[in-house]
Amino acid sequence: MALAQIKIDATSERLAALEMPQGGWSGAARADALARLQAMGLPSRRDEYWKYTRPDTLVQAKAPEAAVLETDEKPVFSGMDRLKIVFIDGVFDAAASDDFALEGVSIERLADTSADIHWAQGLYGVLETAGQDPVERALAALNTAYATDGVLIHVTGKPSKPISLIYRHVSTSSDAILHHVVKVDAGAEVTVLENGPAAARFNKCMEVDIADGAKFHHVRTQGRDHERRAATHMFARLGTESVFKSFTLTANGVMTRNECVIELTGDDAHATVAGAALGDGDFHHDDTIFITHDAVNCESRQVFKKVLRNGATGVFQGKILVKPGAQKTDGYQISQSLLLDEDSQFLAKPELEIYADDVACSHGSTSGAIDEEALFYLRSRGVPKGPATDLLTLSFLAEAVEEIEDEALAEEITERLAAWLSRRRS
Template sequence: MMAADPKQQATDERLAALTLPEGGGWLGAARKDALGRLQAVRLPGRRDEYWRYTNPTPLVQTAPALDVPDQVEDPFAGLDTLVVTIDGDDISVPDTVPDGLEIGTLRNAAGADIHWAKDVYGRREAAGSRPVSRPLAMLNSAFATNGLVIRATGQVTQPIHIRTTGGTDPILHHVVKVESGASVTLLESGVAGARSNIVTEIEVADTGTFHHIRVDGPVRARHVNTHLFARLGTESTFKSFTLSAHGALTRNEAVIELTGDDAVSHIAGAAFGQGDFHHDDTVFVTHDAENCESRQVYKKVLRDGAVGVFQGKILVKEGAQKTDGYQISQSLLLDDDSVFLAKPELEIYADDVACSHGSTTGAIDETALFYLRSRGVPERDATNLLVLSFLAEAVEEIEDEGLRAHVSERLADWLSRD
């Protein structure tokens, strides 16, 4: 008798533990399509090309294995934000929102025969799963129990803050549409449970602007898998930054398509952790239009045997002339036991481009550390100052000065506690 295929077995076990949410119509069709695609590719295994550095088992197993707090501190406390609260798959949406903004729930949107989310849900994820399959995102599209549907039709100056609480493990799927000339900022924080699977699909129309900041931490025992799928129109802007502190296993995937001329995409991340911390950023940016700009800036600080992973690709399609693509991934190892694994990639089919990538790993600058110590700065404080300086390039990708300063303060505060 042939041994069972581990990927097939893991897929069968996971699907047996789930039930497709009720409801038909456009959302039911999208869910069935995603389920069919998942069954064809199966859940990921260690032999899959983009899972060689990260063991997917904790993200695909059926039984919760971790204990996390129901709530964590609010990293955006003190800011004037429009707060949306998510507890499990229960979502509390504000009664009133600024002009030019619509906020609802996926559960309610599913009941509408015609809804703008129909043209986005599952479609960005399906497009982003070619040529590299993303089965955990397919699982999300098939079984998401709820999520937010956000549409910006004007200039929304007040940031939307998605604040997640509760110790359950919901599968959440958010859909964001930024209409032509509109702009919106989305903040995310909190803890969704011991094992989180969250997908956000974003459509940015011509001349639209979308800013995104996610802060994960400082929860040590948690398994997190997130996906961002975005498509950018002509002269549109997409900027995303993620700060991750601790956590047992985090894998953040971002798939960005620049489909309109003169579009701009910046995606960045800063992470620090210790011990069993394993942090994986996997990014795929596709240039499919002329004169577009993309930046990937990732920094990780690791100690006590922590592991950091970066897999980043820039694909420049034929005809995407005058592409400006930049990618940098760097790690600061605070001991000899920590590991940083990087896989930068460029694939270019146009001849008038300026693309570059680089990856470095290093230890703390002993000369700089000695300089600070010689001027009376305690070793711990001196180390934290050097860590903050190292992470600064990623944090600087936050365009709004106030939000950038706020995130920097939270980062400094968390470092001082370790």
């Protein structure tokens, strides 16, 4: 059977198991996304940008079973003053969430906005649609069409505390599809946190529009859920002198695919995407990044570190596209893996595509084992092998964690990394 027909059949089977929300201001965007999805079909292993990652469990009609992990571990960010918004298996939990009122920002639920006109109408599905060129992202189109809920965040000032999106998983066969829209007005600044096991299968999309002089900070943890299967998508558009910074910590999970598509459209903008992944055993983690420079004197950074053992697999696909006229571009990309045994693997595909002549772009990708000389040095000074290996591993991950601007958040992420490593030794 031809590949095109296989994709059409798989798409039809998947859509038959879903029900699209009807009416309201998002209706046109959903219909457009559905048409695009049906034309492109859901991804298969034979698609260029999926050749390192098998998408089967993300596209099949029924969500795979995933056990609910019971743990006494304190949830990440729990010690911080933050505005909490909680979803359980993709369903909003009002009782566990805080009041949405916060100075400098307005927050609404996607499911509650059924009027024909809304500010998010100009963004919902818009950045996702733009992000389909030149690479098709069918799971993102599926999200725009079928998302059952999410939050709409309009930042007009500088809120006094972060907005924390908390995901909880209580059903072994849940299938969650959430879509968030964030609009940051000129000169405004916001921090968005995400954490928690979301569902047995999770498809999430976040569209972020950052106006001139605005700043968006994003820190996400994906952990505490050993059997998670997730596909996340972040689409961002940056105005003049704006800032976008995103960091993701991933630990555990059977299959995770994080995509980030960024377009720098205003001069002197800055974008950073960073991540640290810790994989053990049946673990497949894929970071796929596409950054487009379409303005003058912009800077972008991609910093990804993965620690893999017991047959775990890490994937990095990162591209920097510099369009004609985007002079004085500074694009930096580094992807590295630390392989703690001979069974694990790291698959990397770094790319540069440059159509301007006054640029400074670089990329590098390496894989290696623990530095035996450094390990010997620590052990010769009385540090046992396990803690010494952990210290060297944390040092390896530090470059990615340093991309977090808030020191308190960076410290908490480092503590989580150290705790994960310690548990693997016990």
